[in-house]
Amino acid sequence: MIIVIQCTDQVGLVASITKVMAREQLNIVSMREHVDQAQNRFFMRLEVSHESDPEHLERKLRDILPANPIVHINPLPQKRVVVMVTKEYHCLADILIRNYYGTLGATVMAVIGNHAVLEDICKRFDMPFYAVSHENISKPEFEEKIATIIDQYDPDYIVLAKFMRILSPALVEKFPMRIINIHHSFLPAFIGANPYKKAFERGVKLIGATAHFVSNELDEGPIIAQQIISVNHSYTVADMVKAGKEIETAVLATALKLVFEDRVFVYKNKTVVFD
Numbered sequence: 001m002i003i004v005i006q007c008t009d010q011v012g013l014v015a016s017i018t019k020v021m022a023r024e025q026l027n028i029v030s031m032r033e034h035v036d037q038a039q040n041r042f043f044m045r046l047e048v049s050h051e052s053d054p055e056h057l058e059r060k061l062r063d064i065l066p067a068n069p070i071v072h073i074n075p076l077p078q079k080r081v082v083v084m085v086t087k088e089y090h091c092l093a094d095i096l097i098r099n100y101y102g103t104l105g106a107t108v109m110a111v112i113g114n115h116a117v118l119e120d121i122c123k124r125f126d127m128p129f130y131a132v133s134h135e136n137i138s139k140p141e142f143e144e145k146i147a148t149i150i151d152q153y154d155p156d157y158i159v160l161a162k163f164m165r166i167l168s169p170a171l172v173e174k175f176p177m178r179i180i181n182i183h184h185s186f187l188p189a190f191i192g193a194n195p196y197k198k199a200f201e202r203g204v205k206l207i208g209a210t211a212h213f214v215s216n217e218l219d220e221g222p223i224i225a226q227q228i229i230s231v232n233h234s235y236t237v238a239d240m241v242k243a244g245k246e247i248e249t250a251v252l253a254t255a256l257k258l259v260f261e262d263r264v265f266v267y268k269n270k271t272v273v274f275d
Contacts, residue, residue, distance in 0.1 A: 001026075001048050002262050005061065007069035009035050009042040016064040017044065024057060026050050032274040036267070043265045043272045072262070079106035079156040079260050084146070084163040087117045090245045091161035091182055091252050096125045098253070105260035109153040112146055114165055134165060143171045150175075157259065160214065161252065169216045177266050179214035180224070180259060182252040184244050196240040199231075207231050207240055209248040211255030213266065222271045224255040224264055 005017065014033060021028055030047040054073040061071050081104075085092050092111065098104035110128040113119065122129035130149050134142045150158060160181040172179060185195035185208065199207050208228035215221035227247050231240060258264050258273055265272040 001051055002074045003044075003046040003048065003057075003061075004072045004074075004262050004265065005042070005044040005046075005065065005069060006265055006267065007042050008066040009037075009040050010066055013042055013065070014044075017046075017061065020057075020060050020064060021046070021048060024052050024060065026052055026057075034272050034274075036272070039267065041267055043267075045263060045265075045274050074262055080153060081106045081108050081157050081159055082150050082153055082155040083108055083111045083159045083161050085111060085113045085118050085161050086164040087115050088162040088164075088245075089118055089121060090249050092118055093121060094249045094253060095159065095161060095256075096121065096127060099127075100125055105257055106157070109155060110149065112149055114142075114163070139168060140170075143168055147171060147174060159252075159256065162248070166218060167214060172214055172216055177213050177222070180252075180255060181212055181214050181219075181221070182248050182255075183210045183212065183219050184248055185210060185219075196244055197237050200235070200237045200240055203233075205231060207244055207247075209244065209251040211251050213271075215269070220269070222266050222269055224258060224271055224273065225251050227251045227254075 018028065026048040027050055028046055029049050031044070033042070033044040035042050058071050058073055062069060065071070083092060083095060095104065095108060099108040108127060110130060111118070111122050112130045112132055114132055114134045116131040119129045119131060132142065132145045132149070156178065158175055158179045160179060162182065167179070185199070196207070206228045208226055210223055211225045212223045213221040227250060229243060229247055231243065258275060263274045
């Protein structure tokens with residue numbers, strides 16, 4: 001069972017929490033904690049080896065925590081996921097393979113694409129695919145169709161696996177801090193479209209990828225994971241794109257593992273990650 005806690009910091013929190021675990025006969029297998037001193041904010045993730053009634057345990061914890069804590073108790077950590085795509089296959093293929101072999105840490109319920117290009121690969125994995133075109137339709141109508149499909153599956157998270165459309169604030173607010181995007185740049189550099197072209201024109205020596213939660217500010221949501229690789233003067237834009245696809249796949253896989261294992265805490269526009 002996994003327990004995650006976020007609250008205002010105060011003296012004796014760790015001792016108080018572990019006393020609750022002991023009284024409830026819960027053996028602590030793993031415990032990570034962090035204090036953001038600038039924000040006076042406390043973060044903790046516990047893994048315990050025995051089961052307990054989640055509602056009862058949450059009440060006990062809230063009794064000893066400061067006011068307005070965030071407490072999540074997740075005895076069944078397998079998450080439900082809907083994936084959204086456009087035309088690029090590399091991130092989706094990795095997700096589908098991990099899902100097929102049970103190593104994703106979540107269950108992919110469906111894939112939604114604004115083009116039908118990736119329907120075939122979904123059929124190969126017996127994965128429901130919904131083609132929702134953004135053409136000849138208003139953005140509110142387009143997103144309403146998407147939201148209707150998502151609601152059918154009641155996912156814990158929505159993964160934008162190279163979904164190349166900007167979501168409206170209305171859709172983002174419907175799923176707060178539950179939409180995960182992979183951006184083909186080491187943010188905050190080269191926000192928006194065509195980052196590899198921008199990187200090439202700038203003559204950078206490093207390129208990267210960033211997985212982040214989606215917020216209303218383009219490519220500025222809380223960052224979950226990042227990675228970089230070296231490039232040099234011999235790389236063309238096409239070379240950067242090819243190398244970038246590998247790193248995008250790896251960074252998204254890392255980020256999803258962290259999120260699905262409840263290792264990521266969001267506070268304001270930053271994250272605490274217990275990797």
